[in-house]
Amino acid sequence: MSGAMNREGRPTRPVEASEAGRAVTATVTGNRGLTVEEPLIFEQDNPGAIGVDLPEPPHVRSRLGAVRPRGRIGLPSLSEPQVVRHYTRLSTRNMGIDTTMYPLGSCTMKHNPRLNEKMARLPGFADLHPMQPMDTVQGALELIDQLAHWLKALTGMPAVAMTPAAGAHGELCGMMAIRSALEDRNDPRRRVLVPESAHGTNPATAAALGYTVDSIPADARGRVDLEAFKAKLGPDVAAIMLTNPNTCGLFESDIVAIAEAVHEVGAFFYCDGANFNAIVGRVRPGDLGIDAMHINLHKTFSTPHGGGGPGAGPVVLSEALAPFAPVPAVVHGPDGRLRLVEHAEGDFAKSFGRMKGFHGQMGMFVRALTYILSHGADGLRQASSDAVLNANYLLARLKDVMTPSFDGPCMHEALFDDRFLKDTGVSTLDFAKAMIDEGFHPMTMYFPLVVHGAMLFEPTESESKETLDAFADTMRALVERAKSGDAGYFQGAPYHTPRRRLDETGAARNPVLRWQPDMPAREAAE
Numbered sequence: 132m133s134g135a136m137n138r139e140g141r142p143t144r145p146v147e148a149s150e151a152g153r154a155v156t157a158t159v160t161g162n163r164g165l166t167v168e169e170p171l172i173f174e175q176d177n178p179g180a181i182g183v184d185l186p187e188p189p190h191v192r193s194r195l196g197a198v199r200p201r202g203r204i205g206l207p208s209l210s211e212p213q214v215v216r217h218y219t220r221l222s223t224r225n226m227g228i229d230t231t232m233y234p235l236g237s238c239t240m241k242h243n244p245r246l247n248e249k250m251a252r253l254p255g256f257a258d259l260h261p262m263q264p265m266d267t268v269q270g271a272l273e274l275i276d277q278l279a280h281w282l283k284a285l286t287g288m289p290a291v292a293m294t295p296a297a298g299a300h301g302e303l304c305g306m307m308a309i310r311s312a313l314e315d316r317n318d319p320r321r322r323v324l325v326p327e328s329a330h331g332t333n334p335a336t337a338a339a340l341g342y343t344v345d346s347i348p349a350d351a352r353g354r355v356d357l358e359a360f361k362a363k364l365g366p367d368v369a370a371i372m373l374t375n376p377n378t379c380g381l382f383e384s385d386i387v388a389i390a391e392a393v394h395e396v397g398a399f400f401y402c403d404g405a406n407f408n409a410i411v412g413r414v415r416p417g418d419l420g421i422d423a424m425h426i427n428l429h430k431t432f433s434t435p436h437g438g439g440g441p442g443a444g445p446v447v448l449s450e451a452l453a454p455f456a457p458v459p460a461v462v463h464g465p466d467g468r469l470r471l472v473e474h475a476e477g478d479f480a481k482s483f484g485r486m487k488g489f490h491g492q493m494g495m496f497v498r499a500l501t502y503i504l505s506h507g508a509d510g511l512r513q514a515s516s517d518a519v520l521n522a523n524y525l526l527a528r529l530k531d532v533m534t535p536s537f538d539g540p541c542m543h544e545a546l547f548d549d550r551f552l553k554d555t556g557v558s559t560l561d562f563a564k565a566m567i568d569e570g571f572h573p574m575t576m577y578f579p580l581v582v583h584g585a586m587l588f589e590p591t592e593s594e595s596k597e598t599l600d601a602f603a604d605t606m607r608a609l610v611e612r613a614k615s616g617d618a619g620y621f622q623g624a625p626y627h628t629p630r631r632r633l634d635e636t637g638a639a640r641n642p643v644l645r646w647q648p649d650m651p652a653r654e655a656a657e
């Protein structure tokens with residue numbers, strides 16, 4: 132690791148003196164106001180300095196047998212205020228939807244209404260244990276059942292599997308249901324068609340299940356090339372995995388023809404529903420001929436995400452796929468009580484089995500149902516309309532200075548590419564880093580792969596016109612700066628973050644996941 136520079140020759144340390152023309156006074160502590168330089172919590176260890184004073188436990192016979200601890204387990208000792216400060220500071224070091232606009236395309240980083248949080252913290256939901264007797268959790272089962280009802284109603288689909296824990300997990304669930312349905316009719320097929328613009332999880336899911344991935348090119352309008360797609364169809368095609376609206380932020384206008392052609396050859400239509408936020412209350416995927424689609428509750432229905440979870444990815448299923456859905460599932464018993472079917476038996480005899488320990492992500496279910504019920508049908512429709520309006524507003528405000536990848540209006544995301552940066556010496560990545568200094572989380576970069584130097588903006592419906600204008604004004608000023616020949620400024624950015632350009636390649640190739648007592652601190656942090 133190269134000290135103060137990362138692999139691309141960009142500085143990793145906070146700006147010190149007058150770099151790039153900006154005077155920053157060095158402090159005694161290395162702190163910069165609220166940005167405090169502090170060691171890792173393990174390095175702050177002060178043996179014996181514990182924050183709580185517990186009585187000696189009475190003598191009890193250990194039941195841990197051979198696995199009882201033999202020495203210190205290496206947790207650091209600190210006072211309570213040290214711990215509180217450490218974690219509070221850490222929580223402010225990343226951008227988040229609660230601190231700034233976060234237009235990360237395809238991620239739908241929308242505001243999480245605090246009402247959701249209030250509901251999720253109700254002790255009757257928050258304090259449940261998944262192994263409690265069914266009689267004592269009727270309310271929780273009813274909540275899962277109600278959410279399932281609304282997800283089916285909003286998508287126009289007859290069934291839903293609630294257990295998948297994220298979008299990618301939902302893809303796996305839907306594709307396992309498809310594989311089971313094909314095996315059930317003794318028709319194993321080998322090939323899955325995936326458009327070139329797909330999210331990486333689509334081909335990964337198909338490959339993980341043993342399918343050959345066959346990619347479909349996009350046409351000049353950024354949609355599936357219908358003729359190329361039809362030429363790929365055949366009796367060995369198990370499914371198509373298509374995102375709609377697609378990852379270029381465009382509605383697949385031939386989607387009904389695609390569904391019909393897929394069904395004609397006996398294959399299934401898997402839809403990646405991560406972009407459902409653009410069409411909720413306007414289009415029901417079931418009406419388009421879709422057989423399975425995951426819904427990222429953590430995107431469309433606002434349950435928080437961004438820090439690696441938690442998520443929830445229920446999958447709506449067509450009549451043909453419903454029998455293969457995973458267990459456990461909530462069902463209505465003859466006595467009017469709800470229960471969980473835990474095994475592949477009875478009505479669930481054809482279920483492909485279990486893909487999660489318990490019934491799914493309960494906290495996310497509470498938040499998503501709160502969001503759905505508090506918005507109502509009109510509110511959900513308004514939200515998707517506003518999401519599309521906001522993206523088009525950004526597109527309109529930026530298209531004369533940046534380069535839109537496709538003509539015409541977009542859905543919920545505005546896609547630009549790096550042509551406007553040509554010959555400036557500024558890359559998409561450099562440009563994004565300068566946005567961080569301006570207090571905005573960057574857009575999605577270099578995705579979708581079909582567009583060179585892609586910049587995918589998804590403002591979501593949460594942003595006000597004032598915020599969108601502040602953002603657009605900032606982007607316009609940055610474009611002007613890039614075009615004025617000030618490439619050095621962008622190459623040094625960000626200047627104001629706790630760390631600057633980290634060695635991301637090194638971190639991915641050689642991850643340091645465990646702190647060791649003799650590890651140089653800088654190496655662990657950078």
Ligand SMILES: *Cc1c(COP(=O)(O)O)cnc(C)c1O
Nearest residue numbers: 237297298299330332403405442
């Ligand atoms: C987010 C996303 C996924 C994966 O969802 P996770 O919940 O992150 O697993 C899949 N496809 C698209 C288009 C996405 O945007």
